[in-house]
Amino acid sequence: MQNSVPLNSVLNERLIINGGERDVNEVSKEMAAFINVPLNIQDALKRSNRIVFVANNPSISTDQLEKLLQPDDVLVLFNHFIHPDFFANHPLASALPKLLFFRQIGDSKLHFGLPPRSNNVSVMKRMAKSAPIGILLSNQSYQFPSPHEDPSPSDDPISSERILIIPPAVQALLQSAQHHSVLSDRHPVVADYPCFRDVHSSAPSSGFLLYRLLLAAREHLQNVQKAVLPLKLLMLGFNDNDKTAHFWHGHNWEFERREMSSPPPEVEVIRQY
Template identity: 80%
Template sequence: MQTSIASTNDPIFNNREADVDVNVISKEASAFMSLPTNIQTALKQKRRIVFIANNPSISTTQLEALLQPDDVLVLFNHFIHADFFANHPLVSTLPKLLFFRQIGDSKLHFGLPPKSNNVGVIKRMAKSAPLGLLLSNQSYQFPTPEDDPSPNDDPITDDRILVIPPAVKALLQSTQHHSVLSESHPVVTDYPSFKEIHSSAPSSGFLLYRLLLAARAHLQDIEQTALPLRLLMLGFNDNDKTAHFWQGHNWEFERREMSAPPPEVEVIRQY
């Protein structure tokens, strides 16, 4: 599915940063502050951040062997293996940052109602471990199916939740659980977007990679630790291995950077 991205002319950073002058704090500090507060706390206590792409080749058996008790997980939009993340004896206890991308200039975000979603699982996740809901560009607008600019993309099934339930609404109204990230955050000011493509901007995976790389640097600075948090990117493929890459992302730029990751960053590609 094409992942159209929102316009980012309005430099919104997140709900809590409205009163912060981003010109007098570092890019790294701003990145850390962009996260929900319980994810900030989790990063101070954990040793590895694991980004999990929505790649169908990733199996729950592989995840079970890979994930560790000191991990923080990053999942995207309508994330894969939802029941596994919510129910597994170990994995259900790991802190999770869920990123939901705005769809074009609409009121909608991928992975939230009325689009296909794991909202029922999100309620369970919040009961088991620290949970962060990070939305791009704008907070949740409580859209209806009539607000959907591409209603034919997702068939309405019995499993599809069309309205946010009260328990998840409460999470979206809490700074402990929720924040908003601009797709033009300073961590990606060097990103070469395509001017001829509306909403061209970094992919979700790359945006969150840059954000948490900067947040890691901020933690290392304030805690004066020698060993940074490790980052693991699982299932983020090269652009010549799959047909599901939107042309508005600069894949050549992203893959070139990811081909030579910094220390303590590991990339596991699989097809």
Template identity: 65%
Template sequence: MSNTEKPILKQNVSLSENSEYVFDNISIATSAFLMLPAVIQTALEQAKRVVLIANNPAVTTTQLEVLLQPDDVLVLFNHFIHADFFAGHQLASLLPKLLFFRQIGDSDLHFGLPPRSNHVSVMEQMAENAPLGILTSNQSYQFPSLADDPNPDDDPITAQRILNVPSSMQKLLSSPIYHIVLSERHEVVADYPYFNDIHSSAPSSGFLLYRLILAARAYLYHIQKTERPLEIVMIGFNDNDETAHFWHGHNWAFERQEMSRPPKGVIVHRY
């Protein structure tokens, strides 16, 4: 396990009060942008900030009301927190959203989609109110059944869970305008130190999407030639072990080291 490749982004000496960010490989930056659903590409071209929100129970809707702004694009993960807030709040419901659903090992399942715990009914509502894009890791959504779940006891059935995807969401998941497959080993994480002795070792969902958005904003900055790149806001991405999702197959030390020194234009709110 090594980390021998240079970081993807570097910060040049600024010629003005706003530091200029240069991408070492514009083809990777372009690839990152094109890995986003078309509906999210359009939203980013018009946005001022991208806000990534971790599944951290310490993040409250009151805090989100203070932090969110009308020109934001939101990024949510798996079985995301505060679903009703994002679907029904006066501001949050109108913001474009990118949802990321991670493949569960080598199975046909993704965290946050049927037959596992999910917010499918809320996703329908989200899609009615604002642009909604979906990324699934490694493979497209397979519309699996309960019989396809290799570990059904990990996520017991509840009365609230939706087991079948309604037709409106099937259309989104079947369209490249709204849904794209993202490899967990995309070039934006080519320098990631995997654990070779741990099956499915990969970057955490938050880190993978952070790197993808970081590269995508470099592409936008390159083609739009704006005064400054999109701002990236990270909410609830803590650097301690207080949350319950620190799987040992993610290299947390590597991720925390990078996030301890975020580049200019990246703001981290920890709780």
């Protein structure tokens, strides 16, 4: 069994929020979560009724999404997200605000879902023309890495069709506090997360990190708006048992699935395999 240690024992004392640093003691965990979200998605959350997380689960179909999505949703998509053309072109889906999260690969200059790795950069340009878009990068801003800086290029061989250079329209998004922010995988919302001592870069999975972030952000928003109920959260395709592969061994899947098996009020988890 791997030895684990809560992240709060190694938590940085400062947060990088919308391009500036804030001491974690200056704000509550809930406020720290909300202000770590790009500004235009903060605005979208104030007007929305539900946050829909879409896992990169191949069993999720566009027909299913078409039936589930509502006009007052905010979408959360991850890394090299599924069904990019649907989210960019469908009449309803294209009009919904979208928070895109891209995870740093280990401690390299690369992020999953951005060049030189497989990406939907061309679709992101279309998305930004149709609805508010926010981009969260884990741990560091985009470093404009070249293919030779990929620590494991055989994991995702480059094809002739892949976009390797961020186009100007997406560069502008990445340089705007309105659209872009950096999220540490040691954010206070996961201070209790048991990472593994013997696994380099052990940290929460992308889905769990964003779940905790927006769970706290909605609590802050509920307090500010004095709402009776918090924003609804819908987790589509997130599973809580061993029917799906564990993927990377640096995520504490047992801890995550145990928590996700008993979600709090106003959180719905649709599990599918």
